Amino acid sequence: MSEKKLKIAVIGAGIIGCTSAVVLIESIPNVDLTIISEKFTPNTTGDGSGGLIYPYLPGSTDSKRIKKWINDTMAYLKQHFQSSDSGKLGIGLLSMYYLLEDREVFNYSDFDNVMISQRPMTSSELKQFSSPQKQWTKGVYVTTYYAECRKLLPYLLQQFKSKGGKVCQQRVDSVRQLIGKYDIVINCPGVEAGKCTADQSVHPIRGQVYRVSAPWIKHCVMAGNHYIIPNSDTVVLGGTKQLNNWNTNVDPIDSKDIMDGCSQLIPSVRTAQIVDEWVGLRPGRHEVRLEREVISDGQSHQLQVIHNYGHGGSGVTLSYGCAQEVLDYVQQIIASNNVKSRL
Ligand SMILES: Cc1cc2nc3c(=O)[nH]c(=O)nc-3n(C[C@H](O)[C@H](O)[C@H](O)COP(=O)(O)OP(=O)(O)OC[C@H]3O[C@@H](n4cnc5c(N)ncnc54)[C@H](O)[C@@H]3O)c2cc1C
Known part of the structure; x- marks a missing residue:
């Protein structure tokens, strides 16, 4: 007699949901796995993001967890970077100049053994961004990766489907409606997630960006709210970080601020051809929610839920590490024979 398959649903086809789904389908035998999502690539938050692998607005999530998740994500990206497919997948190495105001404190130990390299910027590097109006006196040079979700997400979905994963375009009004079904x-x-x-x-942390064609820009530069992040074919110019702002329309005041701020860092961005202007809502939370919960319909049915949301401006950065932790939770559930929900 064939063993009953374990039924798992992943709500959401963003970088967090898709990475979780792929890790699970590659690791759990005899699983029936479905991604249920209202939107898919190219219409998720990650599709518009800069894809820089670096922690940004992760709330006050425990730094040990953040480090572990980034380390796991970096190891995953390294594997792909070293494959012949890295161009197709939108994964590459990226060097970053992170300029700091005099009052800003950068704690190097927060990033020990996390980034590929990290050191204070030299005075000659700082001069590259200084002008008579603005002298930069300190900054950090970092080597990391970028992972461009507009290329990576289609690959992840294709991997998922090729291993038997199912996809369903649908809105889930409440996780509770899945009790008894999975x-x-x-x-x-x-x-x-709050809905x-x-x-x-x-809560949303609204981010507005330009995507421009500027093949001459090879380094990422960040200073305050402004950043310039090269991807494989385009460069992302940002940005805003507006708390509790649900407006997904491009705001011309923000557009001006972004162009003014980025052109102070690299003046030639003003002449770059604009490919797109976009607004995305980062999933803000006081900390990333990655934990188990058991919900019940008050009768005989229970549902094991693993929450994986609230990654702020670091969803791409933390994606694979969080997916590994999701896998740990699923394996714990299976090991404890704690799946007795359906029918
Ligand atoms: C301007 C900007 C720049 C950024 N730059 C970076 C960066 O450089 N590096 C980095 O690491 N991160 C960056 N981020 C953050 C990153 O994009 C997010 O943290 C990440 O995309 C969140 O992924 P997610 O899968 O949780 O959410 P989303 O991509 O929003 O995906 C959520 C999915 O769930 C689906 N869904 C939602 N509700 C329901 C429902 N009720 N029923 C069914 N489906 C549902 C949606 O349709 C969607 O498919 C940036 C964000 C912005 C806005």
Whole structure:
């Protein structure tokens, strides 16, 4: 007699949901796995993001967890970087100049053994960005990766489907509606998490960016709210970090601020051809929510839920590490024979 398959649903097809789904389908035998999502690539938050692998606005999530997740993500990206497919997948090495105001404190130990390299910028590097109006006196030089979700997400979805994963385009109004239908739900709805769970602490951190064609820009530069992030074919210019702002329309005041701020760092961005202007809502939370919960319909049915949301401006950066932790939770559930929800 064939063993009953474990039924898992992943809510959300953003970088967090897709990475979780691929890790699970590659690791759990005899699983029936479905991604249920309202939107898919190219319409998720990651698709518009800069894809820089670096922690940004992760709330006050425990730094040990953040480091572990980044380390795991870096190891995953390294594997792909060293493959012949890295161009197709939108994965590459990236050097970054992170300019700091005099009052800004950078704690190097926060990033020990996390980034590929990290050191204070030299005075000649600082001079490259200084002008009579603005003299930069300190900054950090970092080597990391970028992972361009507009290329990576289609690959992840294709991997998922090729291994038997199913995809369903649908809105889930509440995780509770899946009780009795699945054994385990991985809840990855990004900024919408407050709507399908009872978690009121999720909020948008609005980010507006330009995507331009500027093949001469080879380095990432960050200073305050402004950043220039080269991807494989285009360069992302940002940005804003507006708390509790749900407006997904491009705001011309923000556009001007972004162009003014970025052109102070590299003046030639003004002449770059604009490919796109875009707004995305980072899933803000006081800390990333990656934990287990058991919900019940009050009768005989239980549902094991693993929440994986609230990654702020670091969703791409933390994606693979978080997916590994999701896998750990699923394996714990299986080991404890704790799947007795359906029918
Ligand atoms: C301007 C900007 C720049 C950024 N730059 C970077 C960067 O350089 N590096 C970095 O690491 N991060 C960056 N980020 C952050 C990063 O993009 C996010 O943290 C990440 O995309 C969040 O991924 P997610 O899968 O949780 O959410 P999303 O991509 O928003 O995906 C959520 C998915 O869930 C689905 N969904 C939601 N609710 C429901 C529901 N009720 N029923 C069914 N489906 C549902 C949605 O349709 C979607 O498919 C940036 C963000 C912005 C806005």
